[in-house]
Amino acid sequence: MSLKRRKFIKVSSAFLASSVVAGSAGWQLIPGTEALAHHPAEKVVPTFCELCFWRCGVDAHVRDGKVYKITGQENHPLSNGRLCPRGTGGHGLLYDPDRLKHPLIRETIDGEQRFRKASWEEALTLIADKYAEITEKYGTESTVMFSHGFGASFFKKLFKAYGIHNFTHPSYAQCRGPRLEAFKLTYGHGVGSPEGLDVKNSKYLVLIGTHLGENMHNTAVQDFADAVSAGCRITVVDPRFSVAAGKAERWLPIKAGTDLALLRAWINVILKEELYDKKFVTENTIGLEELREGVVEATPERTAAYTGIAAEDIVAVARDLGRYKNNALVHPGRHVTWYGDDTQRSRAIAILNALLGNYQMPGGLITQKKYGVPGVKYPVKKAERKLHSKFPLAHSVPSNEVVEQTISGDPWPIKNWFVYGTNLIHSLGEQSKTLEAIQNLDFMVAVDVLPMEITGYADVILPESTYLERYDDLDDRTYRVPYVGIRQPVVPPMYDSKPGHEIAKMLAEKMGLPNLFPDDIETYLDKRLQKIGSSLEELKVKGLLKKPESEIYRRPGKHLKFKTPSGKIELVSNKLRDLGFDAVPQFTQHPENPPGYFRLLFGRAPMHTFGRTSNNRFLGELMPENELWVNEISGRDMKLKHGEYVYLVNQDGAKSKTPIKIRLTQRIRPDAVYMVHGFGHTHPWLKQAGGRGASDADLVTHQSIDPIMGGTGMNNNFVTFTRKA
């Protein structure tokens, strides 16, 4: 057996062991009584959240130099004074005793790999030297940056100036990518994030797998609750009885993997019964007749056999959609990489909405605007080559393709990864490939706040300050209420951590670009804000500037123009046809459960954001671990006991690294099981999250690749149970 070059470092060095103890100094809550709650010295600092990626405006409340609570910013369009549990417990990240505290460098002594504490000077010099060496040997095209999160922007500027143009985000091919491409193909633009959906004014709403309320984007859930109160009629399509399903008049527990069949049947009925918005479709779309022919086989009866949903229910929902037309909405979802035909499924959703004529109508799809703060020009150095996806319609390079190329070296070697804030071990499927790719690297830098699994494979770890300790760039957000928000330090950086902008500036100097960031961050932000007649001083106090709600609805008679090849909404996509794909979405069946196995589904809980928050002690109190939802009858058949811990084994023999608690429930179909994503951490430095619950990523050994844009469908995996460790 050959000795692997890059081992995951499990054994902490002496300094780390002791620093964990020292770190607990920041952990104590301030002892106090209610009389102290309105401390005269309380300071309130407006900033925006980073517990998920919605970026709600928050007020951080500080007493005696410590953040003791976080509330929603009253004036912020994404918060409206309110906040989700994650944002409320955000200081659990700031005071997490397991945080990365110092730069760390991998070293090997007597054959044993370990991390040792390093100064910023040493760590950044090493990175600059390595980048020069790798660039000399393989060119800048051999370096790739993976990122997730708002703080990545300054590193991107640095890399572009250095000649590195390979950027990849798991939020694309592992999450929202298919939706983006499908809506671009159909409407010429994506739905955005926050989504341009007027849910709060919808009269009829269809959610397909979208579990609003458990997927806890603050404003999206606020809007959903408003719709519920206003009497919006809701249909939820989900193999699981989600919280949203609990609010719906109709729950359709669909057989997983057949959603596209259902969508096609709805299109079929709406066309056949002439329920669509004829004027809108005639004026604004192309391909109606071909669409009609393309879905002719999708009869409710045939679809019932695929989906397990009664034909009369399929017809009833189609008629309701037709009845509410302009004010009905089929929600496009968010995490949509399920079965590998996800672009086509998202296309069917886009088409269905187009038939309803809900574009720029109350309760439908709306277009949002940016506040519009002029940017700053940075120098860009050309690269010899840069990564392009092999998938024809991918507008971003799928991270899994980067993994493949790192393994194959074809068409050129990838030797250097820069990983910002994304735990690739949990966010990508086919873990074994990620690990294999890592072995092919000459160098890897990880920038993170916590010791996530991926950091254990890095050569250099740079500890970034949390969002509560740093400035970031301005949040010039595209939303129905255009606004620009500021992130500012609430407390000074703890330990030897540094904000991303400062790390990038220091690194630029080491990498031979001393003038790339001429200003300190405050001057930079102030200069940007001066251009819109504001100042850093103003934003630091107000937290944001906003414009009145933009005109989100179309006026009667308004001529619409779409950035598609035809200038119209494309019910039929010739672009797809020309590339050899179905111009009208067609349904193909997906693999079935092997006997004794259950389809593995995963989703979200309101208290956590993937694996990023599972080490947060505050949020851990609300939800310490995930559970495996198993239908009670299936559980009885498999002799599972409610509350017992089991390991999961998938169709390829892959086993969960950690056991998971069984939750026997009526709330799921008998052929599927479900868990919340983000648990099952194995990094020994994660003292709270380590070993709690299981990770679906351990079990996603099969990925169904979307041939249109390279998305990784993760829901074609099947698991069974074992009590053996």
Next chain:
Amino acid sequence: MARERKYAMIIDTKRCVGCSACVYACKSENDVPEGYCRDWIVQRVEGTFPNLKMLNRSERCQHCEEAPCVTNCPTGASYYPGDGTVQIERNLCTGCKACIAACPYDARYIHPDGYADKCSFCQHRLKDGLKPACVTVCPTKTLHLVDLNSNDGEAERLMEGRTVTQDKVHAGTKPKLYWLA
């Protein structure tokens, strides 16, 4: 003389998604120690697949008008301050747990520092004209603190046309949490 207040809470379960923001907002506002809480979420599901119903409820002390915790407190630590709430004077509390045994709603716990603790409707915030932390944070606007003695009509407006339930009314405690179905 100022009108006497009578605080109560109206909870619109139709809007609640059970996210627990109220639970953590309370913990940070009131410095509730690890492992304890003053409010909590109950999620109840009835029926069998696929005919199911769900109820999400944010729960806490009911601030009863005939509160058994007050009646049973041997030291007078649990008391009515006259604003419709039930409060605890920590200095008088010996941690004897008589109130915990008496409370039909399991709303109290013994703080590690030795006194009984529970939801206060964030009395310190009410005094400053603020709503309780849970009410303020709630992303779905499920929670409403109302003054039943006020003539602002808020309670009536919220309850109009809705099915209103209360918990364990038979216990005779006259609770002041109202759930809207």
